[in-house]
Amino acid sequence: MEFKFHVEGGDFTSAGTASSQIKKVLKQINIDPIIIKRVVVALYEAEVNIVAHAHHGDIKVKITPQQVYIRLDDEGPGIENVEKAMQKGFSTASSKVREMGFGAGMGLPNIKENADIFTVRSEVGKGTTLEITISTVNNG
Amino acid sequence: MEQKTIYHALNIMPELCNGCSHCMKVCPTQAIRVRNGKALMHPDWCIDCGECIRVCPTHAIKIAADDFQRIFDYEYRLLVLPSVFFGQFSNYISLEMINSILKEMGFTAVHVPEESVDFLLETMNHYIEENQRPVISSFCPAVIRLIQVRFPSLVNNVMRLKQPMELTAHHLRKVYSEKHKADMAKIGIFYVTPCAAKIASVKSPVGDYISPIDGVINMDYLYNRVQKESVKKLAENVADLPQERIQLSGKAIKYTLTGGEKDNMWQTGLAVDGLQNVIDILERLENGEIEGVDYLELRTCDESCAGGILTPNNRFFAAERLRRMAKKLPEECWMPKKYTDYLASIVNVGQIEPRSIVRFHPETKEALKMMEKAQEIKESLIGIDCGACGSPSCEALAEDVVCGKATIEACLFQRIKSGKAGSLSMEQAVGIMEEIWGADKFVDK
Ligand SMILES: Nc1ncnc2c1ncn2[C@@H]1O[C@H](COP(=O)(O)OP(=O)(O)O)[C@@H](O)[C@H]1O
Numbered sequence: 264m265e266f267k268f269h270v271e272g273g274d275f276t277s278a279g280t281a282s283s284q285i286k287k288v289l290k291q292i293n294i295d296p297i298i299i300k301r302v303v304v305a306l307y308e309a310e311v312n313i314v315a316h317a318h319h320g321d322i323k324v325k326i327t328p329q330q331v332y333i334r335l336d337d338e339g340p341g342i343e344n345v346e347k348a349m350q351k352g353f354s355t356a357s358s359k360v361r362e363m364g365f366g367a368g369m370g371l372p373n374i375k376e377n378a379d380i381f382t383v384r385s386e387v388g389k390g391t392t393l394e395i396t397i398s399t400v401n402n403g
Numbered sequence: 404m405e406q407k408t409i410y411h412a413l414n415i416m417p418e419l420c421n422g423c424s425h426c427m428k429v430c431p432t433q434a435i436r437v438r439n440g441k442a443l444m445h446p447d448w449c450i451d452c453g454e455c456i457r458v459c460p461t462h463a464i465k466i467a468a469d470d471f472q473r474i475f476d477y478e479y480r481l482l483v484l485p486s487v488f489f490g491q492f493s494n495y496i497s498l499e500m501i502n503s504i505l506k507e508m509g510f511t512a513v514h515v516p517e518e519s520v521d522f523l524l525e526t527m528n529h530y531i532e533e534n535q536r537p538v539i540s541s542f543c544p545a546v547i548r549l550i551q552v553r554f555p556s557l558v559n560n561v562m563r564l565k566q567p568m569e570l571t572a573h574h575l576r577k578v579y580s581e582k583h584k585a586d587m588a589k590i591g592i593f594y595v596t597p598c599a600a601k602i603a604s605v606k607s608p609v610g611d612y613i614s615p616i617d618g619v620i621n622m623d624y625l626y627n628r629v630q631k632e633s634v635k636k637l638a639e640n641v642a643d644l645p646q647e648r649i650q651l652s653g654k655a656i657k658y659t660l661t662g663g664e665k666d667n668m669w670q671t672g673l674a675v676d677g678l679q680n681v682i683d684i685l686e687r688l689e690n691g692e693i694e695g696v697d698y699l700e701l702r703t704c705d706e707s708c709a710g711g712i713l714t715p716n717n718r719f720f721a722a723e724r725l726r727r728m729a730k731k732l733p734e735e736c737w738m739p740k741k742y743t744d745y746l747a748s749i750v751n752v753g754q755i756e757p758r759s760i761v762r763f764h765p766e767t768k769e770a771l772k773m774m775e776k777a778q779e780i781k782e783s784l785i786g787i788d789c790g791a792c793g794s795p796s797c798e799a800l801a802e803d804v805v806c807g808k809a810t811i812e813a814c815l816f817q818r819i820k821s822g823k824a825g826s827l828s829m830e831q832a833v834g835i836m837e838e839i840w841g842a843d844k845f846v847d848k
Pocket residue numbers: 312313315316317337339340341342348349353354355356365366367368369370371372391
């Protein structure tokens with residue numbers, strides 16, 4: 264089953280729309296609550312990153328009995344140094360974004376922690392693509 | 404372990420229900436459907452929140468109570484009466500008067516459950532420091548049940564501590580068996596409930612323990628009896644009331660009002676009342692959107708228990724009266740250490756298990772297939788959530804169709820479409836309508 268969402272940069276009030284929707288679906292097909300939580304946290308952080316750092320983006324979520332696959336493509340400034348961005352606490356968020364309670368630099372590390380497979384591809388000045396895969400079978 | 408029989412105090416009276424579907428529209432777990440012109444409740448999905456009762460225009464949904472005469476099965480009849488009860492009366496009716504009327508009715512002694520809050524609040528503060536945060540209060544049984552059913556990933560955040568009504572019941576049993584040398588079997592503890600949820604928590608407690616309460620009395624019933632007697636007493640100008648006091652403190656009175664827990668927490672807390680507000684917070688918490696909060700006090704009713712479904716008077720007046728009352732009392736009123744030590748030994752409850760709703764199928768693979776089908780059906784429906792099909796929304800009808808609990812022709816618009824295409828006769832259409840709303844709705848009165 265597939266779902267698509269569009270995210271506008273700067274629209275903080277809508278951040279969380281995709282993760283809420285996906286959460287509802289996963290609950291209805293009896294996925295383990297621990298796995299649901301991992302999907303929701305990873306997707307929410309990725310959504311927020313588009314809102315906070317990019318111009319706009321598209322999200323595709325594909326749910327099969329075995330896994331949840333999420334792909335986020337955004338147009339925006341891209342990430343200069345992905346390795347650095349993945350470090351806990353690293354953030355280039357503006358003070359305005361911080362005032363809104365975002366920008367603690369934990370987003371990407373959190374996604375990594377919750378994903379089974381996580382890849383980041385980014386081109387400076389163009390945009391960023393994240394791919395997140397989480398297995399729905401709880402194996403510890 | 405999955406609980407098989409879940410007790411609900413709620414009963415829909417078929418003879419009073421006219422199938423108006425108001426209840427179906429407000430149920431937070433979509434537990435209600437209309438069939439044959441009557442509302443039907445799915446017991447596994449109901450969380451005892453009482454929202455359906457509030458909106459029923461024919462008062463067809465009743466809350467069962469134990470027979471009052473049962474108190475006389477016991478020699479020591481102890482009444483555990485939530486302090487919100489006192490907020491229901493005008494200033495002319497004193498606590499002493501209420502107390503003496505209750506004694507005349509047959510009770511040995513009257514205690515508020517909140518007698519144990521000094522002990523409990525301190526225990527909660529330590530609990531928060533040692534457990535997964537934010538800790539969610541276990542005070543409101545409808546909130547615990549909402550989490551079990553709709554937010555299973557949060558069950559481990561629910562505080563595994565007994566609440567004032569259970570603690571005070573344990574305390575009283577101890578006091579009466581020791582001080583008064585009463586035989587345990589002769590002590591009857593009766594709780595006066597402001598809502599259906601508390602009844603459920605006495606009859607089917609969550610967290611693997613046995614409730615220490617022997618019977619439940621509905622607050623509206625007791626209110627009527629006390630009110631009637633007090634009017635009589637006021638008219639007779641009874642002067643020599645026994646001046647026996649009910650033990651109360653400021654914290655005890657405020658505990659069941661919004662903020663009553665949160666305001667006493669050492670850590671950062673948030674107090675939220677009202678079902679929709681509670682659902683919103685739980686959604687956010689589950690999404691990981693809530694940070695920096697250590698304690699969540701969540702109550703189903705607007706204005707907390709002052710807004711309980713069985714409290715007879717206006718919630719704002721009641722809450723205000725209680726806050727005023729609290730100001731005149733000492734803040735705390737600790738019970739002797741001997742008893743708090745005892746309570747500390749029984750305060751914990753066991754694991755709280757999720758009570759997941761099986762919407763489609765217990766197997767993920769099958770459930771996913773059915774859900775895809777439901778999605779397709781939903782997209783073909785008009786999307787105005789009119790409820791004329793007997794299901795709470797177009798989405799719910801799509802689910803019901805896939806699960807074999809309804810047919811697509813239950814939808815009014817689908818029927819008109821089929822009629823227009825000539826594939827459904829008027830008779831067939833009427834037949835379907837009668838199945839949902841009852842045959843009596845289709846004859847001239
Ligand atoms: N979609 C994106 N587009 C551009 N830059 C991004 C994007 N996602 C993350 N970044 C960069 O990586 C940094 C770290 O991201 P993250 O760990 O989510 O922390 P935060 O968002 O709190 O700053 C961000 O500060 C930003 O510089």
